[in-house]
Amino acid sequence: MHPRALFFALLVVTLIFRFWLAAVTPMTGDEAYFYWWGKIPDWGYYDHPPMIGWWLAALIPFSESEWWLRLPQVLQPVIIALGVAWVLGAGKAYSLSPGPRSAPHGWHSNASRLRGPGAVLPEFPSRPAGGEEGAVGWWAALLVLLAPANVWNVFITTDTPLVYFAVFSALAWIRAARDDDRRIYLLAGLLLAGAVLSKYFAALLGFAFLVDALIRPRRGKWFGLAVVYACVMPALVVMAWWNSAHCWPNYMFNFVNRHEDAGLSWKTPLLYVAAVFYLFTPPVWWLLARSRRELYAAWEDPALRATLLISAVPLVLFAGLSEVKMIGLHWLLAFVPPLLVLSAQLLPEATLRRLVKFLAGFAALHMLAFVAISMLPLETWKEMRQYDGIVLTVATDELLAELKPYADDYVFASDGYSNAVTYGYNARRYFIVFGEASSHARHDDILTDFRALAGRNILILRKTRPSPEAYAPYFRDVQMRDFVVRGVTFTMVLGRGFNYPIYRDRVLQTTLQKYYALPGFLPQAGCYFCDRYFAGTRCGK
Secondary structure, eight states, X not given: OOHHHHHHHHHHHHHHHHHHXXXXXXXXXXXXXXXXXXXXXXXXXXXXOSHHHHXXXXXXXXXXXXXXXXXXXXXXXXXXXXXXXXXXXXXXXXXXXXXXXXXXXXXXXXXXXXXXXXXXXXXSSSSOOSSSTTHHHHHHHHHHXXXXXXXXXXXXXXXXXXXXXXXXHHHHHHHHHTTTOHHHHHHHHHHHHHHHTTOTTHHHHHHHHHHHHHSSOOHHHHHHHHHHHHHHHHHHHHHHHHHHTTTOHHHHHHHTGGGXXXXXXXXXXXXXXXXXXXXXXXXXXXXXXXXXXXXXXXXXXXXXXXXXXXXXXXXXXXXXXXXXXXXXXXXXXXXXXXXXXXXXXXXXXXXXXXXXXXXHHHHHHHHHHHHHHHHSOGGGGTTSXXXXXXXXXXXXXXXXXXXXXXXXXXXXXXXXXXXXXHHHHHHTSOOEEOSOOOSSOTTHHHHOOGGGGTTOOEEEEESSOXXXXXXXXXXXXXXXEEEEEXXXXXXXXXXXXXXXXXXXXXXXXXXXXXHOOOOXXXXXXXXXXXXXXXXXXXXXX
16 A cells, blocks of 8 residues: 555544544643633733633634544644645655765665665755655655554643644754755744744754754854744744733743752653653664664755754753653653654665554554543542542533532632633633642632632632631631542532631732742733732742
């Protein structure tokens, strides 16, 4: 079967599975958090740049069902794979290579698979690749489509727009690397600006471009790098403008507050290695390790060298960071496709065919596992420590049914950010966060003004039963009511007559000191937290 036909056959199978998974999987806490960004769009949000909020704001008016809100992520592997195939010249059989260029013995050139002494890398775009037309592009598309995370990841998060913008910016940079095309550098820069507005990890891609420009520098490439960075500047200005008027929450979260648990560890590097092996799969690493001569030859090719660096530089930086910090699996997603593209260009077609068979089988195992899990009763996981959280996510409607008698008289709240937004998405009613909570996802600090709640009744829904004294200072009267859902006991704290001054002095004052201790070098045009609760006080040390 020609790889193009195989690609479209597997596309149908994987896409049907992804739509099914997106429809049956409950909204996760992260997704529900970003849902509320889309419900109340802004120029910025507490912990990340605004792009995912803007995307969801465009989707929400049409439907708020899970599969619809996840549509950009459901389609992402298909769109990225087709983009890779197009850039590699599938259908026209063009390669990324700038050629012609001599290659060492044994070099399997991009799409032509020329072999033997004196082999020549094909030109782009005037010289067609040998063999079956456009095969290399479709092999690369298959590797991307079947990458493990692309089989099951249907969750709409900040990584969704990041991967789109970062991957296509990387492909544009690689394409521009062959002849320093200024128009393509401009495209790479505009796409990188979109990535910067999606997540701060986009900086790693910009750094990879710099490293590529530093290696065997050319005047045209330095000009292209300047164009790319110039395109990013307006995005940085927007983010700095919004942050300066909103307590610099992006800075405080990403560079200060979230790193309280950072420290040297032998576990986190091992977990990082496991994540890298899973995302790329061991066969890919093994085959690349066996292709040392091809990699050396690729280093002489500007486009292939750029492809290698765009994956390698972020992975090396993450490896260093893993010494002190847990590297999330999702942090790596934007840097997986370039290495797969490189693999498709270096490996012989027979090897690629075997690799695709392995990935297809691995994908089938994932699909079978998810289908099997979906058929199990919820109580199957009753012995797990996370069971209460699973019930909260899967059986949210049953929890919310217990709250209906209080809907008119109480403001609904939770003691944690993830729980609050999960309740809120399913109830289509915003739940505030009552209490100090954690350093993560504190966007509720922006949305909720506790001054306006003075004297109101507040219902706090919890997974654990607190001591009666925990809430007594903050209300005129406090009652607690327990109820059981799927074997888990939840507690409603019914607080009547909210005492705002006490809450400000005990909870909000502590929050100010822990999460809004802004360094003095950051200019402040305004701060919602200090201006709202501590007028006349400058947030910071």
